[in-house]
Amino acid sequence: MYNITLIGMPGSGKSTVGVLLAKALGFGFLDTDLVIQQQEGALLQDILDRRGVPYFLDAEERAVCSVQCDHHVIAPGGSVVCREGAINHLKAMGPVIYLRVPLEELKRRIHNLDSRGIALEPGQTLEDILTIRAPLYETYADYIVDALPGQELAESVAQVLKLVSAP
Ligand SMILES: Nc1ncnc2c1ncn2[C@@H]1O[C@H](COP(=O)(O)OP(=O)(O)O)[C@@H](O)[C@H]1O
Ligand SMILES: O=C(O)C1=C[C@@H](OP(=O)(O)O)[C@@H](O)[C@H](O)C1
Ligand SMILES: [Mg+2]
Numbered sequence: 089m090y091n092i093t094l095i096g097m098p099g100s101g102k103s104t105v106g107v108l109l110a111k112a113l114g115f116g117f118l119d120t121d122l123v124i125q126q127q128e129g130a131l132l133q134d135i136l137d138r139r140g141v142p143y144f145l146d147a148e149e150r151a152v153c154s155v156q157c158d159h160h161v162i163a164p165g166g167s168v169v170c171r172e173g174a175i176n177h178l179k180a181m182g183p184v185i186y187l188r189v190p191l192e193e194l195k196r197r198i199h200n201l202d203s204r205g206i207a208l209e210p211g212q213t214l215e216d217i218l219t220i221r222a223p224l225y226e227t228y229a230d231y232i233v234d235a236l237p238g239q240e241l242a243e244s245v246a247q248v249l250k251l252v253s254a255p
Contacts, residue, residue, distance in 0.1 A: 091115075091160045092252050093178040095225055096187035097218055098166040098206050099197040101235065101244055105187065106163035108245045113252070116160040120168070121205070123151040132165075132205025141207045149174040157181075166217075167207040169224040179228065185248055186229035191218055193237040 092109070094102040103119050110117035121132060128135050128147050136144050149171035152164055155178075162181070168174050178184060189197075194214060198204065201214065208217065226232065233247045 089158050089181055091157060091162055091178075091182035092248075093162040093164065093182065093184045094187055094248070095164065095169060095175075095178075095184055095228065096166060097189060097194055097214070097221065097225075098204060099194045100166070100187040100189045101241070102163040102166070102187060104241060105244050105248060106161045108241070109248055109252075110161040112245065112249055113161070114159075116157065118155065118157060118160050118162050120148070120152050120155060120162065120164040123155065124148055124165070127151050127154070133203050136205060136207065141209055144207055145170050153177045155181075165205075165207075166221070169221055169228055170207065175224075175228050183230045183252065184228055185251065186225045186232045187235060187244070187248075188225070188232050189235045190237060191215055193235065194218070196237075 094106050096102055107117045124147055125131055127150065135147060145167060148165060148167060152168060152174040155162065162178060164178065191214065231251045233244065235244050
């Protein structure tokens with residue numbers, strides 16, 4: 089079994105880079121946000137608004153742990169590192185790559201913080217969750233790819249491609 093998982097903050101490019109990476113490698117692509125929505129029968133933001141963050145994270149863990157695939161690029165939500173069972177399931181499936189993007193660049197990229205389905209407790213900011221999650225992303229990553237502010241998407245894809253091979 090060989091899959092590649094991209095982790096990182098919302099807006100770091102897991103979904104956008106992931107699908108291009110899969111295309112370049114001839115792999116399948118799986119965005120686990122879509123699995124959550126289908127399993128829960130609701131949109132991400134609706135789950136968060138109606139059930140709260142802990143329920144959402146548990147639902148994400150259930151969805152991620154239900155994934156069984158081979159030769160796929162997997163793009164989980166940024167919150168996947170908040171549940172050990174979820175991130176460990178992905179780690180067992182192949183290498184994990186952290187797309188590390190500076191806070192200012194994340195803020196430039198995200199225009200819909202309140203509707204995008206981010207697991208923010210009331211009053212929490214993007215900076216707050218970056219502070220909590222950065223050490224988790226670094227701990228769980230097999231490789232880290234740094235994106236410079238303003239870096240072209242194609243360059244981010246090329247950086248990841250250099251790290252992975254297609255056995
Ligand atoms: N170098 C880059 N790498 C990845 N995404 C980029 C880059 N530059 C700009 N973007 C934009 O940032 C956004 C990343 O969003 P997305 O792929 O949904 O991230 P995630 O799935 O990690 O939340 C997209 O709108 C993408 O076009
Ligand atoms: O970081 C977060 O709290 C979340 C980010 C979203 O995904 P992206 O990281 O793809 O934006 C969302 O769907 C996820 O499950 C919760
Ligand atoms: Mg995504």
